[in-house]
Amino acid sequence: MTKINLKKVDISKNLEKKTGFPHNLCRKIVDDLINVLIETIEQDKLIIKNIGSFKIINKKERFGRNPKTGETYVINARKSISFVTSKKLLNYLNG
Numbered sequence: 001m002t003k004i005n006l007k008k009v010d011i012s013k014n015l016e017k018k019t020g021f022p023h024n025l026c027r028k029i030v031d032d033l034i035n036v037l038i039e040t041i042e043q044d045k046l047i048i049k050n051i052g053s054f055k056i057i058n059k060k061e062r063f064g065r066n067p068k069t070g071e072t073y074v075i076n077a078r079k080s081i082s083f084v085t086s087k088k089l090l091n092y093l094n095g
Helices: 008-019 023-043 087-093
Strands: 046-048 052-059 062-065 072-075 078-085
Touching: 008 023, 023 046, 023 052, 078 087
Parallel strands: none
Antiparallel strands: 046 052, 052 078, 062 072
16 A cells, blocks of 8 residues: 655646646635635634544643653644544445
8 A cells, every 4th residue: 555645736636637627726726725624623623524523632741752862852732633534434435
């Protein structure tokens, strides 16, 4: 199984092929969609029906360790995004 890194350019090119819209319009659509998703996640939990849900989780400050040297250091508190797949999508993927 190979890992595929999908870029915004790939999404816009795929959209261009399927719809026949100009490349600049497809790029703008993808950029606007991503901006709307980011703004919605920042405000609260984002649920995309039949795909899954995104939410912000706050991680506390903790100690980390470099496995090579054994040196410990502080990992700062930060925000992260959690994604939970919908049951319908999981059932589709598992047949």
